[in-house]
Structures are given as C-alpha cells and as structure tokens.
Amino acid sequence: MTTFAIELTDIDKRFGAVHANNKVCLQVKLGNIHGIIGENGAGKSTLMSILYGFYQADAGQIDVLGKAYTFTDSHQAIAAGIGMVHQHFMLVENFTVLENVILGSEGGALLANGLAEARKELTRLGDEYGLKVDLDATIDTLSVGLQQRVEILKALYKGAKILILDEPTGVLTPQETKELFRIFAALKQQGVTIMLITHKLREIMSITDQVSVMRGGQMVAHRDTCDTSREELAELMVGRKVLLKVDKGPANVRALLMQVKRLTMKDAQGVERLKDVTFELRAGEVLGVAGVSGNGQTELLEALAGITPITSGSIEVLGKKMDAKHPLAPDTLRQLGLAHVPEDRHRMGLITDFSASESALLGYHADRNINTGIWLSKHKVDANCEQLMHAFDVRPVDPHLKSASFSGGNQQKLILAREMERNPEILLIGQPTRGVDIGAIEFIHERIIAMRDAGKAVLLVSVELDEIMSVSDRIIVLCDGAISGRIDAADADERTLGMMMANALDPIDPLQTMNDEKVSSNNLSAQEAHS
C-alpha cells in the first residue's frame, strides 16, 4: 500500500503560449490535510482541474491511491475516489438535502428506493464524521455553512476518499470556519485526505499538515506546516518580501462629511435589507464595515452612492441631504465629490466589453475636460486612461485593450485610479482586494491610507477581517441589515468581530449608547466608546 493519496509527476499544461503548469510535481500523503497556495493565475485551478478531469495534461502522470489514471472527465475522477467542493456550490436550491445528494445517482426510475438507501447511508456518514444536517430541509433554508456541509456529504456519498476544497472559507463567518475545520479534523481521523486550496495564510497555518506553494505555473516549495511561517509562505508566493501589516499613523479626524440617520431600505419583494442604520463618517478616517457577505453591505454601498432608493431615514452627504422623497442621483453625488468603487467590478465597476479607456470613463463621460462641444475627444479619452494607468501602475499600459483582458488586480487598479485620481472628498469602497494578488493588495491599502491622510473620508466594506482590522480606524459590523456592533479598530480582534458578525454578543448596558445616535437595543450589541 502506498503512502500517497495523490502523486502528480511532471504535470505539464499549456494554453497557447502560456505555460499554466510547468512540470508540476505534488505528493499528498494519505490521511493528511494538504494546503495549496498561490496567487491568482499561479496555476492552482488548472492543476486541480487536471486532477478532477476537467482538463487533460499535455504530459505527466497522475497516480491516485497508488494507481495510475488518465482522467478524461470528472466521472472517472469521482470513480477513482476524488471529491470536489467548488467555491460556488452546485446545489438545487428548492430540493431537499437528500434529493440533492442523490442527484446523479438516483438508482432507478422510481426515487423511493434510492431515497431510502441514501437516507440510511447519509445518517451513517453523518454520525461517523460529525456532519449533522437535516436531510429533509430544503437547501434555501440552510445557512451557507450548512450548504457547504451538504456539498461535503455529497462527495463522501459518492465514495470520495480524497476531498478537494476550493477556497472553502470565503463565504463563512469565523465561527463557521472553525466548525468546518472541526469537520476536517474528523474526516482526517477517518482516513480521508483533504486538499485545501486557499489564499488565506492564516488557515493554512492553523489546519494543514503540509503545504505546497505555486508561483507562475510552477511548484516553488513544499513545506511541513510546522516548519514554516506566514511570512515565509507569503514571500514564496509573491517571490519577494511582503508586508502583511499596513503601515499607518494615527488618524487625524476632522469635519463631518456624511451622516446617515436611521437608514432603512426594502428590496422589490418588500424584505428589509437595511434596518435603522445610523453612523457618521468624518474627514481623515477610514470607517470599516465588517460582516458576513450578504448582510446588507451591498445595499448600504448602493444606497449611499444613490444607486438604489432608500425607504426611510436620511443621508446627509457633503452638505446635501437625501431621503426617500428626495433622492440624489449617482452623477449628482459624484459631482459633489463622492466616489464609489463598487464591490463587483464585472457587474458594476467596468464594462468588460469596452476598451480600458472607455471603462476609465464610466461615470465621467460628461466631463467637460474630455468633451469638446459634442465630440468626445478620443485623444483626451485615451490620454486620461493612460494617465490613470501610470498613476496606479495598471499593466499593460494599453488604453485600447478590452477591459476583460486585464487581470483582476489590474482591473481593480484601473477602477481605483478612476475613482481616486479625481480627488473626491468621500470614497466608498467595496471589497477592494477581492481576487487581487498580494502585491496589488499592498499597493491598494497604501493608497487608501494615503487618501485618509490627505484628509478624505473612506468607507471600506470588506469581508476580509484582516483587511478591515488593519486598514480601518473605526469599525461597524452589519448583521442581517442592522448594525450589530461598533468598535475602534485598535480594540478589535477576530473573536470579537466574529461574535458581532453573528450578532452573538450579549447586549451591553444601553447607557453606553452614544447620545447622538439613537439605536434600537436589539440591533445594538456592542458599542464603541466614541466621541
């Protein structure tokens, strides 16, 4: 019996001129948790796709549990004992857990038999691995953490001995992450091998046995986790020294620029997405908005930017006031000096079919400096884009290249350049470093701090707690559309924020509530001492 669950030897894959995997070797020990890290485009996804049968390698050998395979589709990989939990779950929302699990292995035309057998088997699996899920609950009633558990069950049900998880913690609260890691430990104890693909160094350090680092299509290092450090791994990923901490001085807080009072917003279905949100934003500070994705952050940004109308409450921004009856349009706000870097750059931040220079114009196409009479001066449009690209080191410096052809980090830098180079008074910024390389993250954080130090106000929405804690001066936490906590960044730690994100802190003395902010006590769980 071999000691390796997976052995990849000299895997080579080219896409045209690009060498996505260059003679990659990897040995994953049986029953271990093995982490694979690397920047976007380092070749992790390609390698996993080859292992799961989505792509075929140009050269190289795949051994699974001591046997050599050539996978031409994922069914063969599943048959060999590999299970994959994708970043985006592949579940039918209005099916029950049980129905989802047997999808693709129904066992005959009539469901009754298959369902009964599956129920037995799943109960056994659940007991064995500590994976408790209500088998008759429909998926859409389950939390994200539980849905992920269903995905894991699904893989185990299909006989997986080796689990591959792609960025499994991106959508989880810290508590859910902890629970997931507990499941990993149980799985490991039962002899399941786990491959964890992530860019979060902290997780690699806390859960894996071994870690492999990829860079530029090559495996650059294998380490036993106990023999390495976050700093070393970061350096290996990027290929140079990286500062994990953001370098910043104390905030010099000045004038009040934005005051949000009792902001409430209902969506088209009448569901309250934001409940009674009250806060203020001052010049010279970064206000971080933490929370598990989907708890009202998107709605908050869109309400503040004038994109979606609010239901009640008011927003005073740069001397103007908007409420339900008197909305301000995005272009009006932009002219006032409010810039907005949206969370989703493909859906909102740029137009992927447009050239970079046209995307660099979004929101500013009516600018007098670019229009001469009725002409949109092509020359000035390109010059504007080139200048932005130089200022924010966007590569390649080609204004005519389609926006979609830039890497995530460069797209993001282009958007940041567009919004920041016009020297706005307030910057709303959502998930500034999502899907961005470590090198670019550093740069983006520096720019945000530079804006703060120049006396501008920044509202930062992010699901990355590290980012929130290191960049912000003050933090508010959103849970289910309401503010569930306020804290000074200096006092914040992951545990406290995690509790606030789950709205699990005991309500504290209402007397501590700030007198200038009226907040209903059930929304408010923690309160910063703030003047």
Added chain:
Amino acid sequence: MNRETRIAWINGLLLPFLNIFTAFAVTAVVFWLIDVNPIEAAEVLLYGAFGYEEGIGYTIYYTTNFIFTGLAVAVAFHAGLFNIGGEGQAYVGGLGAGLAILMLDPSLGAWVFIPASIIGALLFGALWALIPAYLQAYRGSHIVITTIMFNFLASSLMVYIMVHVLRETGQMTPQSELFPTNAWMPFVHDVAAGFSYSIEASPLNLSVLLALLCSVLVWFFLWQTRWGYAIRATGKNNTAAVYGGIKPKRIIIIAMCISGALAGLVSINELVGYQHRLIMDFHLGYGFGGIAVALMGRNHPAGIIVAALLFGTLYQGGAELAFEMSGVSRDIVVVMQGLVILFCGALDYMYRPWLIRTLAPVAKQPVLSGSTTGAAA
C-alpha cells in the same frame, strides 16, 4: 496578430462571408431540386442586379431602404433594445412625410418641401417608437411585444387614414393625391442629366445620399459623443451604467426615438423619391429586413451598408430572376432571402466555436505579480 484581433476579424468578416456562402449553397441545392440550373440562376440574378444601369439603379434604390432600417435596428440594439417595429415606424413615418407635403402650399420650392418632408418622417417615426419606449421604460412592458403590436396598429391606422382622410377625391384607390413636383426628391438620372451625363431612368433618387449621411451620423453619434457612450454603456451593462450615473429610462426613450426616426426615413426614399404620393404598404418587408441587415452588419454603419447592398441585390436580382426564368417563381426568391436571414441571423454563430478553436486558440494568460500582460498572442 493577437487573439482579440483575430476574433474581431472572424466575427466581422469571415463569419458573415461563410454564412452567406452557406445560404447560397443551400439555395443552389433548392434550385437544383426544382430543376433550375443554379449557376445560370446566379448569372441571371447578378446580371439583373448589376448588369445594366437601370438594374443598378434599382439595386441601390432598395439598398437605401435597408440602410435606413438597418441603422434603426442597430441604434436600438446598442442600447440593448430589440426594435422589431421598424415596419410600423417606417409606415407612420410615411404619414409624417406625406402630411408635411400635402399641408404646405404647393407653390413653395423644393428647399421647403424636402426638409419639411424629412422632418415629418423623422418626427412621426420617432413618435411611433416613443410610445413603446415609454411603456418599456416606465411600465416595464417588453419592447419586443409592444413594437410588434405597434406594427399592426400602424397598419390599421394607415388603412383608416388612407381610406377616410387622405384618399384622392373621386378615386377608389386608397392613395393620396400626387405630391407637387417641387416636393419630389430628385432622381439621380435627372441630376445626372443636369450635368449632361446620361444614364438610364430608375427609381434611384438622392435619398441614397441621405442614407449615407445618416450612416456617418449614426457612427459619429454612437462612438464619438457622450450620448452614444451612454447608450452603448446601457446596452452592454445596465448595472454599470446606473453606477456611472446614466439614467437607463432616458436612454431607452432617446435610443428608441432615434431608431424610429431612422426607420421613418424609408418613406423619403419610397414616397418622396419615387411614388410621389402616399400609398398603402410601401414599407412592407423593409422593417424586418433591417433586423437581418443590422445583425449581418454587426450593428456597425459600415457593415450595415454592405449588408444592405446584399439585400438590395437579392431584391432586385431576385425580381429579375423570377421574371426571366421559367420555373422560378417570386416565392423562390423569398426562400433565398429567408435562407440568408436564417444563416446570417439565427445560425449566425454556427461556425464560430469551430473557427475560434482553429484560428484563435485560447491562450490563458499567466498572471504573475507585477508582470501581468494582456491578451496573450
């Protein structure tokens, strides 16, 4: 040549060419099945369209109509709207042009009549598109449904107006009285004669210059002005457009009005340029043909001119074919046009995956820190 450029060439040139070729190949099979020699038929068709001055005149005359409706579809398309109502807008545009001429004093000069009729056609065409646009923007009624309905409404409305209001006194035919000669858009052969240059008489009139001018203006508007930018942004990504401060409701109204106005100009070519009176059903087929023209022309004015020429050729050459060859009826010509629309419209992307795989294979780009390159060759 990098991948993006290759794909642009494939989409813009190679694909339409292959599609037309396929359409003609299938047409040849149909001809062969009904015992018509396809090569002979092609000769007759090409001769009919380009073989003699009058034929060329007709071809360009038809092309003019297709340019107007093709541009109309394209402008709406860039805003993400599918304007199926070119037929109705062209028809009602004719009413605008006709009314402008009939209501003015017949003794006025051409310099009053021609601009007045153009403005009338533009206004009425735009008006006919404005209502569906309003319904789409503020009431959420789908533009495809409403514009189709408005084609029928236009038909009924025009029958009523032609029969009860504008019918020439003492005549049974539902057509208006003849426009005063001052109001006629000059024929190209007349203009040529003015320069003592003799060409055969044909319906070809100066509206063709108007069509070319419109092509340039549409290009300028869409790609060189901030309004065009707003329209294209809305069409490509509505969410991003809203984020950018563009108001999609306003864009829907603007784009549809321009679209309707362009379709309305068909009547300048047909009525002011050739029929010289308001008649029934002068617009038939051009509105729908415009959809195929715009699709084939990739919604770009230059492409639209070329595609319109193809359709003009089919119209004129097809008529000649039905006339010259026994065994070929007018219906076969419709089949031929249908096949071109099928392969250039519905099956437009049939060859695309294959072409792109062979001629522009995917090259995933390496995203290395700090040395990111764009589309790899």
